[in-house]
Amino acid sequence: MLTWPKPRGGPQYSACHFCDTLHEAFPLPEGSAARCVRCGAVLYQNRPASLVRATAFSLAALFLMALVHIFPFLTMDAATLRRNLTLVGAATALIEEDAPILGVSIVLFTVITPLMLAGGMIYVCAPLMIGRTAPGAFGVAKWMYRCEPWNMVEVFLLGVLVSLLKLAKVADVHFGIGFWAFGGVMLCMAAAVAGIDREELWDRLEVAKT
Amino acid sequence: MSAPYPKAAGQGLAACDTCAKVSPVLLGRCPRCGSPLHLRKAASIQNTMALMIGAIALYIPSHLLPIMTVVELGDVTHNTIIGGMMRFWNTGAYPIAIVIFAASILIPLLKIVALSWLCAAAAGWTHPSPTMLGRIYGFTELLGRWSMVDIFVVGILVSLVQLGNYMTITPGPGALAFAGVVMLTMLAALSFEPRLLWDRLDELPAEPSPHTTKPTS
Ligand SMILES: [Zn+2]
Numbered sequence A: 001m002l003t004w005p006k007p008r009g010g011p012q013y014s015a016c017h018f019c020d021t022l023h024e025a026f027p028l029p030e031g032s033a034a035r036c037v038r039c040g041a042v043l044y045q046n047r048p049a050s051l052v053r054a055t056a057f058s059l060a061a062l063f064l065m066a067l068v069h070i071f072p073f074l075t076m077d078a079a080t081l082r083r084n085l086t087l088v089g090a091a092t093a094l095i096e097e098d099a100p101i102l103g104v105s106i107v108l109f110t111v112i113t114p115l116m117l118a119g120g121m122i123y124v125c126a127p128l129m130i131g132r133t134a135p136g137a138f139g140v141a142k143w144m145y146r147c148e149p150w151n152m153v154e155v156f157l158l159g160v161l162v163s164l165l166k167l168a169k170v171a172d173v174h175f176g177i178g179f180w181a182f183g184g185v186m187l188c189m190a191a192a193v194a195g196i197d198r199e200e201l202w203d204r205l206e207v208a209k210t
Numbered sequence B: 001m002s003a004p005y006p007k008a009a010g011q012g013l014a015a016c017d018t019c020a021k022v023s024p025v026l027l028g029r030c031p032r033c034g035s036p037l038h039l040r041k042a043a044s045i046q047n048t049m050a051l052m053i054g055a056i057a058l059y060i061p062s063h064l065l066p067i068m069t070v071v072e073l074g075d076v077t078h079n080t081i082i083g084g085m086m087r088f089w090n091t092g093a094y095p096i097a098i099v100i101f102a103a104s105i106l107i108p109l110l111k112i113v114a115l116s117w118l119c120a121a122a123a124g125w126t127h128p129s130p131t132m133l134g135r136i137y138g139f140t141e142l143l144g145r146w147s148m149v150d151i152f153v154v155g156i157l158v159s160l161v162q163l164g165n166y167m168t169i170t171p172g173p174g175a176l177a178f179a180g181v182v183m184l185t186m187l188a189a190l191s192f193e194p195r196l197l198w199d200r201l202d203e204l205p206a207e208p209s210p211h212t213t214k215p216t217s
């Protein structure tokens, strides 16, 4: 597997995103990080096996996401009724109860953003393994990083725990496969995003295109 | 005073917000990804403050209005965020009460205070240590999302607790206001420009500090 290639044409620079100090961007050995000389913020990191890691963890996250939509998060038995909780179910319940903005934001932050992140990562990184770019890969990468702060998988998991405690005295509530699968989505997404440095991904895209 | 560290902006270079490539700002657009280039985010202090004023305006109704309404055997109770937290506390569920207190009450308030202080420093009104400000900025970016937990809880309870005459839960207006607080504070943190903090520091007149004013004897 190729190590991080640098685009041609003169020295490459890196400016600290926090204090704007200009550095010459030297290649790094795998597993180490370059830090800003002034403020100490991380400039870029060379992750080992970055493309394979990002692709593999994103694939795992996509697979677990499918499970999340098939199996319930929680199952509640109250009196003679049994109710199941799914992400889409929670969103449609809010939309039906005249809170469409809340319903849409649940779908955005827990379904669409993780899907964009994992799907985008695979779409961009898998062709890069053979040194190619998929059509529109630059646009996909741009949107992928724009989505990143709005990914709230772990916050939803905390919400499920709080709900379980709230309902425990009213009814019999159990965790379902969906809950554990979503926990897996959280771990895989974190590993995929941390698997490849943003500058490395863009450098690879630039090199593959020319 | 000559800056001890070269700045990208000082040489007319800008790092792309999207792909981090450093290119001359005169190009207008990043040669790699096509995003607009700028030395500093435009009007970041005004944008951050405007979004925060919106967040403060919604913070009060978000705690006064009910986030959900519970109908249990014909009895209607309106639940506020603070009420829900108090119920956990009174039943002895201290850890969960503390989690709700942190996520719903403390984090939004801390975020508003921290961002106001960062804006004041970016505008040059105060000059605290940038390293500490960096930690505060990282904290506001990291913790803000956790406040959404209450909105998710409302969604989950509304979806699960539809038990006909026995018990139903419907969302209240406080939930919408609170979702507004969380999203506005997140947008405010994203529109803040941390590089301004260091620009203000470099504008300071050279103070007598141990490593810059060594007399040559
Ligand atoms: Zn720096």
Ligand SMILES: [Zn+2]
Binding pocket: B016, B017, B018, B019, B020, B021, B030, B031, B032, B033, B034, B035
């Ligand atoms: Zn760019």
